[in-house]
Amino acid sequence: MFMSLPGFQPRVPIQYLIYFLQKVGKSDHGVVYGQLKILSVPPEPRSSHFRYDSADYEGWRVSLRDVVPWGERFAEKSTNEAWNDLKSELLSGQGVFVPTTSS
Numbered sequence: 001m002f003m004s005l006p007g008f009q010p011r012v013p014i015q016y017l018i019y020f021l022q023k024v025g026k027s028d029h030g031v032v033y034g035q036l037k038i039l040s041v042p043p044e045p046r047s048s049h050f051r052y053d054s055a056d057y058e059g060w061r062v063s064l065r066d067v068v069p070w071g072e073r074f075a076e077k078s079t080n081e082a083w084n085d086l087k088s089e090l091l092s093g094q095g096v097f098v099p100t101t102s103s
Contacts, residue, residue, distance in 0.1 A: 048100040060097040
C-alpha cells in the first residue's frame with residue numbers, strides 16, 4: 001500500500017513504499033527496497049514570445065536613428081545611465097516593431 005510522505009506538501013502527489021529486508025548472508029548490511037510514485041506536472045507554457053523573423057527592422061532603425069537625439073541624450077550621463085537609457089529604448093522598440101505570438 002502506498003502512503004503520502006508525512007509533513008511534506010509537494011506541488012504534485014508523491015507516494016512511497018519502503019521494505020526493509022533481512023541481512024544478506026553473514027554480512028551486517030541490510031537490503032532496503034522501495035517504490036516511489038511521483039506524478040509530474042508539465043511546465044506552464046509561456047504566454048507569448050517575440051517573432052524576430054517578422055520584425056519591422058527598418059521601422060525600428062528609423063525610430064532609433066531619427067527620433068532619438070542620442071548625442072544630447074547621453075551628454076551628461078554616466079556609462080551606466082546611458083546604457084539603461086539605451087536599453088529602455090530598445091525594449092520599447094521591441095514591443096512596437098517585433099510581433100509576438102502565443103506558444
